[in-house]
Amino acid sequence: MHFVDAKGILTANNGFNGMNIYRGCSHGCIYCDSRSRCYQFTHPFEDIEVKQNAPELLEKALTSKRKKCMIGTGAMSDPYMHCEEELGLTRKCLEIIKRHGFGVAIQTKSDRILRDIDLLDEINRETKAVVQMTLTTYDDELCRIVEPNVCNTGRRIEVLEEMQKRGIPTVVWLSPILPFINDTEENIRAILEECVRVGVKGVICFGMGLTLREGDREYYYAALDKHFPGLKRKYIERYGNAYNLPSTNERQLFKIFHEICSENGIMSTPDECFRYLNELPEKDVQLSMF
Numbered sequence: 001m002h003f004v005d006a007k008g009i010l011t012a013n014n015g016f017n018g019m020n021i022y023r024g025c026s027h028g029c030i031y032c033d034s035r036s037r038c039y040q041f042t043h044p045f046e047d048i049e050v051k052q053n054a055p056e057l058l059e060k061a062l063t064s065k066r067k068k069c070m071i072g073t074g075a076m077s078d079p080y081m082h083c084e085e086e087l088g089l090t091r092k093c094l095e096i097i098k099r100h101g102f103g104v105a106i107q108t109k110s111d112r113i114l115r116d117i118d119l120l121d122e123i124n125r126e127t128k129a130v131v132q133m134t135l136t137t138y139d140d141e142l143c144r145i146v147e148p149n150v151c152n153t154g155r156r157i158e159v160l161e162e163m164q165k166r167g168i169p170t171v172v173w174l175s176p177i178l179p180f181i182n183d184t185e186e187n188i189r190a191i192l193e194e195c196v197r198v199g200v201k202g203v204i205c206f207g208m209g210l211t212l213r214e215g216d217r218e219y220y221y222a223a224l225d226k227h228f229p230g231l232k233r234k235y236i237e238r239y240g241n242a243y244n245l246p247s248t249n250e251r252q253l254f255k256i257f258h259e260i261c262s263e264n265g266i267m268s269t270p271d272e273c274f275r276y277l278n279e280l281p282e283k284d285v286q287l288s289m290f
Helices: 054-064 082-087 089-100 111-126 140-146 153-166 185-197 216-227 231-239 250-263 270-278
Strands: 002-004 010-013 016-019 049-051 070-073 103-108 129-135 170-174 202-204 209-211 244-246
Touching: 010 054, 016 270, 054 089, 070 089, 070 270, 082 089, 089 103, 089 111, 103 111, 111 129, 111 153, 129 153, 129 185, 129 270, 140 153, 153 170, 153 185, 170 185, 170 270, 185 250, 202 270, 216 231, 231 244
Parallel strands: 002 049, 016 070, 070 103, 103 129, 129 170, 170 202
Antiparallel strands: 010 016, 209 244
């Protein structure tokens, strides 16, 4: 990893304020879109860029904000990578968010988030904290192949369960669904049944498939050659150089997805999930008369 002094930390997008404390990732997921060349990395993806002044920048940004809002993190780079154990920048930023009375929506694949469950609990009691967890495959052996350097799906479900016990709301990203690998009815049902059991508020799924761009396509295909011999040829024959690679089972899988979510009161459209993530409820104000 290497350290930089960033010029800013918050990026506003449609009223949502996001931050990335790190750039790059050590989780090694074979499908990671953040490897794409469009993001203009000037260093190896595994050489984590650490925005060492992130807490100071966040302190300054939140001090100047007139209205409280949700602060999101984890969209481009997981805030609980291995280096977070040593650096603790994510926790420092959560402490600043709590002190200033903002909410947080945090996205991860790692059980390291449990280190900060006390702080997330405090934020949720005072304003709002939402934990988002990515789940791709129910099979833990397959999970170790496609997401090799982070805890497996079973452990992530345990994290969701621990959040539920604290009353911390959760949202699951069901993404990506890899054609010919985990795009099965059995996999989708198993993940969603666990989502129902642990009481997730919503499941975000943009499509039953995968997107590939220059940069991550080459990395993904190299992983297919290593772990799924012959599958790369099948991808090229079916999809060519397309950006969007939908599963051949997409219609049936989406039908199952919407049925299970509807039957169990789980938000299932990206729009309603993002509205929930972005919404910071106003605190009740009681007026005293003297």
